[in-house]
Amino acid sequence: MGRQPNMTDAPERSGSVQGLEENLKKAVSEMLVLFLLNEREMYIGEIPEELKQRSNGKFHIVFPYSVIYRMVKFEYIDELKKRVAPDGRKRQYYGITKKGREYLAQLTDTFGQFMQCIGLILESGDAKELAANQEQQHGAKMAQPTA
Numbered sequence: 001m002g003r004q005p006n007m008t009d010a011p012e013r014s015g016s017v018q019g020l021e022e023n024l025k026k027a028v029s030e031m032l033v034l035f036l037l038n039e040r041e042m043y044i045g046e047i048p049e050e051l052k053q054r055s056n057g058k059f060h061i062v063f064p065y066s067v068i069y070r071m072v073k074f075e076y077i078d079e080l081k082k083r084v085a086p087d088g089r090k091r092q093y094y095g096i097t098k099k100g101r102e103y104l105a106q107l108t109d110t111f112g113q114f115m116q117c118i119g120l121i122l123e124s125g126d127a128k129e130l131a132a133n134q135e136q137q138h139g140a141k142m143a144q145p146t147a
Contacts, residue, residue: 025059025061028111029061029064029067030067030070030071030076030107031104031107031108031111032051032059033047033061033064033067033068033071033077034071034076034077034096034100034101034103034104034107035104035108036051037077037094037095037096037100038096038100038101038104041080041093041094041095042093042094043085043091043092043093043094044064044065044068044091044092044094045085045091046085047061047064047068048060048061048062048064068094071100072094074099074103075097075099075100076096076097076099076100076103076104077094077095077096077097077100078094078095078096078097079092079093079094080092080093080094080095081093
């Protein structure tokens, strides 16, 4: 007997767009958090909001604590002195370390190379034809008059 389909509301790890999105999000979360902390010190609550705002509402990290605590453990970021945030509350701020900047450089380089390779693959063979067909379909939808 084969494996039963997922009957919960949780997205599958594979076999669904949501699963792909979750896996990609996990893969780039450290890089994006380090990128933000490289620009300025932040408290945990600012990070998801900043990512959401910069992605026009498309990128969400619901629970940034695991990413932050893991990066503190590996000494990529430091806990700084608590200070008063713009909302008037005392908050724990975090800042990137020298080791974190080096790691961020490695991550962005690796990510860039990876995306370049993906682009080459998607631009080749059947993928090129698929993209052209999708573009034609999108253009046809845009050209249809509305009632």
